[in-house]
Every structure is written in C-alpha cells, then in structure tokens.
Amino acid sequence: MTERDSLHRFLIERTNVRGEWIHLDATWKALLERAEYPAPVRELLGEALAATALLSATIKFSGSLTLQISGDGAVPMLVTQAQVGFARSGEAEGHGRRTLRGLAHWHGTPEERTLRALCGNGHMTLNIDPGQGGERYQGIVALEGERLSDALRDYFDRSEQLPTRLWLAAGEQGVAGLLLQALPGEVPDPDAWERTVALADTVTPEELLELPADQLLHRLYHEEDVRLFEREPVGFHCSCSxxxxxxxxxxxxxxxxxxxxxxxxxxxxxxxxxxxxxxxxxxxxxxxxxxxxxxxxxxxxx
Ligand SMILES: [Zn+2]
Missing domain, CATH: 3.90.1280.10 (HSP33 redox switch-like)
Known part of the structure; x- marks a missing residue:
C-alpha cells in the first residue's frame, strides 16, 4: 500500500547525491474537487503540484514557492504553490508544516499531452518568497520539451543552481515524484550523479504512483546504500483570508x-x-x- 500525502528525504551514502520522494492523495483530490479538468490538463497540474512540493523541500525556508505556467495555448495559466511554515518554539527544529494548493485555466478540450500542445508558446516561472521581508527570488524559462520535467531540467541546466532532476507522474487518484540533486563540495564518488540519474531514468509512472518510498528506492538503488529519512506529512491548505x-x-x-x-x-x-x-x-x-x-x-x- 502506498503512503498517503507524504514526503521523504533520502541520501545516497558516500556520494554527493540527495533526493526527495513525494506521493499525494487527499491533497490531490482536494484540487480536483474544484474543477472538471480534461485528462491532459489534470496530468500537467498534477505533475506541477508534485514538482512544487519536491522543489520546496530542497530549500530550507519558511514562506512560499510558486510555479506558474503562462502561454498562448489551451492552458493559458497554471499555478501551483507550496507554503512552508516553520516550527514555533517548542516544536522540533526543521519540522515545518508544508501545504499545497493549485489550479489551472483551460479552454476547449485539449487531447494531446505535450507541453507545446497544451501551453503553446509559453514560459514557466518559479518564485520563492521567504516572507518576513526576506529576499524574493524569481527564475523564468521558456517552455520547451515534451513534459514538465523536461522544462524543469532545462531550467536547472540554464541556472546557476545545483544540478537537479525530477521524475513526475500524475493519475486520477494520486500524483507522485522523485527529485535528485547533486550537493556542492568535495565529490567522493565522481560517477555518482550520472549513475543515480541514469537509474532514475528507468522509473515508470506506474512505479512512481504505486510503490512506497522504500520499495521504489530499493528498486532503483539496491546496489547503493540509501538512507531514507522519516516521513513528512503534506496537506492541502489555502492561504486566502x-x-x-x-x-x-x-x-x-x-x-x-x-x-x-x-x-x-x-x-x-x-x-x-x-x-x-x-x-x-x-x-x-x-x-x-x-x-x-x-x-x-x-x-x-x-
Ligand atoms: Zn482560498
């Protein structure tokens, strides 16, 4: 059985590679209650939601991370947002409350799944707002490639940020994703990044959606020494007021x-x-x- 609405961090020991794994169920259903999304729009929204949760887990901050897609295609606007509120005194350090929300606008009845077919000429914006007067960050990339994970790959390849790759899957009942990131500093095992990315490239959407974190990581990395961290709960919450x-x-x-x-x-x-x-x-x-x-x-x- 899959874990519900969970995020897990993991490390591949003796390498500079760390990762995040996410699976969303009730959170995803809360988004789907608001609109009757055509299947291709629903998939893109689900992938964006999983990506937003994963990316928010790679930065230690309290505030919001927003992924927005704008284009001239059938999906002119899509937005997903993660809010992280960090521990008040008395709570364990580092245990934030992570919530998600999101929506998409569309017209017509899009049938094709590619980014180009759905969004036309468009771009993706990532906004990080640490709140409390902290410095905001914004990054923009043109929407290229077949899927959102390709656009994100492009984004990280072009930016000065840490090498990062995502694998995303969205179904009717849940969405899931995997993120790998190469940490800076001395690299004890120079092949680790390429090796772990190549293995993750073999993951199927079914495996992402159906396997719990430990089984998925075992399937991909049984020859590595993986340290899986405790589950962090994730939920739907809207910050409107x-x-x-x-x-x-x-x-x-x-x-x-x-x-x-x-x-x-x-x-x-x-x-x-x-x-x-x-x-x-x-x-x-x-x-x-x-x-x-x-x-x-x-x-x-x-
Ligand atoms: Zn609201």
Missing amino acids: RERVVDMIRGLGREEAGSIVAEQGGIDVDCEFCGAHYGFDAVDVEAIFSAEGQPEVPRTEH
Missing part, C-alpha cells in the same frame, strides 16, 4: 471599489483555489476606505 481580500479591495482604490458597489450592491470574491467566499456589502467597503474604521496598514516597498 478576508484580510488579503481587504488588501486587494484597498488596492482597487476608493473610486473603483465604489463603482463596483454601485453596480452590484457589494463586492463578492470567491477564491478559485479553495472555493471560499468573501462578501463585502456597501458598509464593509466604506469601512475599508475610512481611516477610522480601518487604519491604513503601512505598505513596505520591495
């Missing part, structure tokens, strides 16, 4: 917000990620712009 919607309405400006209220009697916002509804009547909107009702929150420039 009434406060954020208030900020957005404030960002519209008094005039624009007022004209929406005049037209529609209030402002209604539905979160596309989780379906939460935020309603503001004329008095609520007035309060947002009245200095007395809602003191202006100082805005920090980045």
Whole structure:
C-alpha cells in the first residue's frame, strides 16, 4: 500500500547525491474537487503540484514557492504553490508544516499531452518568497520539451543552481515524484550523479504512483546504500483570508471599489483555489476606505 500525502528525504551514502520522494492523495483530490479538468490538463497540474512540493523541500525556508505556467495555448495559466511554515518554539527544529494548493485555466478540450500542445508558446516561472521581508527570488524559462520535467531540467541546466532532476507522474487518484540533486563540495564518488540519474531514468509512472518510498528506492538503488529519512506529512491548505481580500479591495482604490458597489450592491470574491467566499456589502467597503474604521496598514516597498 502506498503512503498517503507524504514526503521523504533520502541520501545516497558516500556520494554527493540527495533526493526527495513525494506521493499525494487527499491533497490531490482536494484540487480536483474544484474543477472538471480534461485528462491532459489534470496530468500537467498534477505533475506541477508534485514538482512544487519536491522543489520546496530542497530549500530550507519558511514562506512560499510558486510555479506558474503562462502561454498562448489551451492552458493559458497554471499555478501551483507550496507554503512552508516553520516550527514555533517548542516544536522540533526543521519540522515545518508544508501545504499545497493549485489550479489551472483551460479552454476547449485539449487531447494531446505535450507541453507545446497544451501551453503553446509559453514560459514557466518559479518564485520563492521567504516572507518576513526576506529576499524574493524569481527564475523564468521558456517552455520547451515534451513534459514538465523536461522544462524543469532545462531550467536547472540554464541556472546557476545545483544540478537537479525530477521524475513526475500524475493519475486520477494520486500524483507522485522523485527529485535528485547533486550537493556542492568535495565529490567522493565522481560517477555518482550520472549513475543515480541514469537509474532514475528507468522509473515508470506506474512505479512512481504505486510503490512506497522504500520499495521504489530499493528498486532503483539496491546496489547503493540509501538512507531514507522519516516521513513528512503534506496537506492541502489555502492561504486566502478576508484580510488579503481587504488588501486587494484597498488596492482597487476608493473610486473603483465604489463603482463596483454601485453596480452590484457589494463586492463578492470567491477564491478559485479553495472555493471560499468573501462578501463585502456597501458598509464593509466604506469601512475599508475610512481611516477610522480601518487604519491604513503601512505598505513596505520591495
Ligand atoms: Zn482560498
């Protein structure tokens, strides 16, 4: 039986190669509840979700990592995001709460699975926001290759970051993935990276989706000495809130917000990620712009 909504880190001993393994079930179903995705769009969204979780596990941070795809094809926009909140005092150091959310827009009934067929001319953006005033990072790459894992490979080959490869699979019931990364520093076994990548290239989507972490790693690396770390739970969570919607309405400006209220009697916002509804009547909107009702929150420039 597969492990549910889990992330595992692993190391290949006596090499500079480390990895991450992910399997998502309930988290994935929570995303699928929000829209009737055609199969190829669902696959791409699932692969992006697995990739986002894996990438978020390679950096020690608390904040958000967002993968966004924009293009002129049948899927003009896709976004997946991992949020990591790190230990409050009293909790074990390094045990963050990792949550995911995501969605895709599409039109027509796409049938082909390739990136080009789904996204047309497009690009992929990776954003890391460490929160609390930390420095944001953004990387962009053109969408090339058959699958998302090819675009990610391209991204890492072109960037100054650590050599990194991902293998991704998405089904109706779950999504799964494997990530390998070569750590910097002295390399005790110079062939390890190529050897472990070549072995991972033999993995099938069925194996990724069906085998638990220890069995998958045994299947790939039974001749290596693999150290598998404890399971980390992952779940669906949406970071939307009434406060954020208030900020957005404030960002519209008094005039624009007022004209929406005049037209529609209030402002209604539905979160596309989780379906939460935020309603503001004329008095609520007035309060947002009245200095007395809602003191202006100082805005920090980045
Ligand atoms: Zn939401």
